[in-house]
Amino acid sequence: MIYAIGDIHGQLAQLDRALALIAADGGGDAPVVFLGDYTDRGPDSRGVIDRLIVGRDAGRPWQFIKGNHDRMFQRFIESGDCHDVAIRSGLSWLNPRLGGDKTLASYGIVPDGPPVFDLDAQGREVLRDYPTTEGNLDLTALVDLARARVPDAHVRFLTDNPLTVTAPGHLFVHAGVRPGIALADQVEDDLIWIRDGWLDNTDDHGTMIVHGHTALAHPTHFGNRIDLDAGAGYGHPLVPAVCDDAGDWFILTDTGRQPIALAE
Template identity: 35%
Template sequence: MKLLPRLFSRRPAFSAALAPDQAFYAVGDVHGCDAQLERMLDTLAAGGHPTAALVMVGDYIDRGDESAAVLSRLFEIQQAAPQGQMICLKGNHEAMLLAFLDDPARNGPRWMRHGGLQTLASYRIAPPMRPDPADAWHAARDQLRAALGEDLELWLKALPTRWQSGNVLVAHAGAQPTLPVEAQPEDALLWGHPDFLTRCRTDGLWVVYGHYITDNPEPADGRIPVDSGAYATGRLTAALVEPGKASYIHSE
């Protein structure tokens, strides 16, 4: 029997033009690095795009030492900004904080392992440890809730998981590549999807995302990464997304 050669078909490469409805800045994961955030915001304010919206991709807290200052800064700036000019998205670390507020004894140990220790410390709250009784976790939750204040807690709860301009989607951890925007599960937007970094979308939608630390971020295959690991590298990254191009700004 003659064997026929196996035929392989290549998936089509992503080729859609970058076409947001407006120019905007997307700032990567801050993770408690308030000094870098302040410098980045000053740089963007002087960047010559006064009408460009500012989109924060989430993960404002944990790992770095200044989570309380970061949340206060972002909340105050957004409250004062014109409607739609500043968008703060939810990241998986904000989701863990909110889960801690909801059920501290159950969700607290996981959050502590992923940076919650530093966030509590930024509010001068002693973190419980896993063997501690439920009462200790509830006491820490009550202290954090009081430190945040009602307005900031409500702001955190209301953070959206995605924002879109033209054919550009911004979501903290990207998106499931085979599903349209309106069908995206929240877990994919906050925690990522196993196919996101390897499979191109076929609907012409670009995705700006954080969550995955990238040493030298650049636009490729419909993806625009903006997380440069500020808490570990001291380098905060933003992308200026415009019709036809995306460029990067770094703050250290």
């Protein structure tokens, strides 16, 4: 058996509940694949990363995949980059819609008002002023403060996580794969961001693709892929899932296993 948890997005209480459901079903040392997006939007990204690192360092058979929000957070700390080429709207990672402000707040950098942006020639948000309980900060000061507050171990965790995890008959990835491209030739931007050309694809990829990234009302089996993002980043419950030894998938609930929903 192998268990999987979709996008967590800073929801520590939901993560603890999901882990408790897994422990009740498969024991405390059950193998778990985490599908990325540990940060942003929810209230405790720091607590989520702490919990995952503690479990990893205790020797639990947990595997972690990098998500697009994890990369945005990592790049902000490393270089002050607030943008990603895949965000066509030009939104900054610091915009509350993307949730970087909630991540920084979990490290003690607490907003005291909305961030103020200008727009550059490409229509991207450029931070002018970030009000905090410690004063108004420009981008340079904000990055410096974040580097002082975010533990190196958290940055290493975000940096070192792989883009995929394999198990018999399955490929675990954050967003999906580019159809028509060999799995060995997939590129990072697709693996952590793809939607167009992927979500409506019905090809047999030679293995079951298990992913998150695209929030649904509940985890859903599409025949060639399984989407486990049930919208925890938007305040919905985090729903863990399990694949049994026969290759059948179930979600875990307070009343036990239930077959994963099939796409209509």
